Amino acid sequence: MPQVMVVARNFMDMVAALPAAKLDMLYDSAFICEAVLRSLPPLAKKYALQMLYVSAPVAAAAMEEWVLDEYAAKHRVAIDRLLQLRVFVEVRDRRKEVSYKMNQKFQGNMQKYLVDGGSLPREPIPSSVTARLPTLAELESFALEQWECFLLQLINSSQVERGTSFSSSMMRTFQRGLLSSRDGEAPRLTENGFQFLLMETNAQLWYIMREYISSAEERGVDPTELISFLLELSFHTLGEAYSLNTLTDVQRNAIRDLAELGLVKLQQGRKDSWFIPTKLATNLSASLSDSSSNKEGFVVVETNFRMYAYSTSRLHCEILRLFSRVEYQLPNLIVGSITKESLYGAFENGITAEQIISFLQQNAHPRVADKIPAVPENVTDQIRLWETDRNRVDMTLSHLYEDFPSKDMFDQCCDYARDHGCLLWEDAKKMRLIVRVEFHSEMREFLRRLR
């Protein structure tokens, strides 16, 4: 069965897919320019910085001289990315030679940014109006609680707990690929849903944002405005209050949806309402590239397959239950075992061994994170072995043909089946062949025509 990786497509591919005019509109904002620059591969960043104060086009051939010959492929990847995002624009002169020029809007904004610094997307509300704002610690626990509630909603979607319900637009976002909902049945996590749960927080965030933006057109909302707002949001100052009055209708609706995920906290004053970005929001642009979050891990795996998770989070317990047998859940410690049976359950849900191992490594407790390896090798090897055990036998419905009257007829049948891509096996000596079961009727027709 083909593995559909949830992370195959990242957020910037969606930005790159925007039409040129809309991309240029995005670059009106210095913050979006910065977010885009940070999302580039390292070599492309270097090129962008080098071209920042060059206004004339530079010949493509001259740029190729910047890299060593053996790394021409890396150069090509970097240039393609800059062109896709329209950071660079292709220019052709009369002799049809290609040159690259930096997007003037992007260039102007970044120059201004380096020299003068950007102004904030919007000014915070003075503290005389907001009175008491939540502390950073309170804000962090709010964000974590909302986010975990969302993930728990995915895991236990059939049991609605705590009376929390998400808005219809957010539920539609869930159902795009993460939850299957057949009529009459309770919603169930899909393969993508299980894979999603093991992803890193920032990757999960961008996945949700991407689906949210994709579904925007169905709601009659311009995706460009949403993309712009989300990238801009990450440059607000953590913990400061910003008035809802400064937002457009689209942005105000988006803010209410984002509050449900814990990206912002909404508060009401006597006359005014405001939103406060949490760390989830300010991390958005930082996680566009494949950098790590500096989150501390909590899992220790021992060579005897015992697992100890130093966590107070119910979400962590549910995630670990996806691929291990949880035996005790103490107030700040989860004790479990990695067993063949629990892993088979995970594999059947579409989670791969590599995802489980990656999860354990990324969430390794600080005491073991610096060890090499962070997860004992006998454990990681065994997880992979159990997966390959399960993949050893692959069943395909098929049909066996034998007792051919002549070699010539056997050969023609083989060629016919092979041409249609349905030949599974052949034994020329004994003149036997096996085809896919759906091909049986066509094969019978072919045989009838041969006689």
Place this chain on the structure above:
Amino acid sequence: MASSKLYSDDVSLAVVVVDTNPLFWATAALPFADFFAHLIHYVNSLLLLNHLNHVVVIAAGLSSCTYIFDSSDASASGAADVAATFAKASRKMDEFIAEDARATSSNGSVADGNAASLLSGALSLALCYIQRVFRSGTRHPQPRILCLQGSPDGPEQYVAVMNSIFSAQRSMVPIDSCIVGTQDSAFLQQASYITGGVYLKPQELNGLFQYLAAVFATDLHSRTFLRLPKTLGVDFRASCFCHKKTIDMGYVCSVCLSIFCKYHKKCSTCGSEFNRVMPDLNSVPDQRQ
């Protein structure tokens, strides 16, 4: 090193050593204020490229050195507060220059026009900072040092500078050199050569930022793919340990490798004696007779 893969390849720690020698800047082609602006734009561009990038600026004066900027002290929004960054670093630089001038005059030494800035002290501060980063864990930015040097070399600092260079080499920390003065620096040529950094003397100082952005903003990961400036020749001359002067030819102690411009009977560094008389072989047959 599975965990180190979680950091992307280009996360960098750049320690910038800035020559603040007032005797050099008094006659330099580029005013110090303009130079400082180029420096700040360069620092901001490094912080712009990756949110995990880390920049430290060390000022090297005539008599003292100090850290004048550390991006990990900045607010969470980092480069978004460029104006505040500039103002803060500028103020701290002014304070340092005044303090260093007081230290120089209180030394009682009359600094001549060719006085060197305290490069060895600045390199030591940089390497200590990097060592602290190394010890904070396996996940850390890739460190490098950039020296922005204008004053001539001080031969009296030869030993300390060479010790810093070998420490950097041992720690695999490249030392990049950007010469903003009129003379090449033998010390920094050797530093960049030995540690695998880039040595550059820009042709046109008004375009200093472009040189910094094109050559010195490149992360260590990307450097393996790129054509970077190559040094045409390295001045490998040493300084003598007795007079602290640059020499072409000299004497070397075979025990501790100290370098001297004149013959000495005894090594001043390790105490080895050079003038022991060999036994007279002719006397042996006489004794037998």
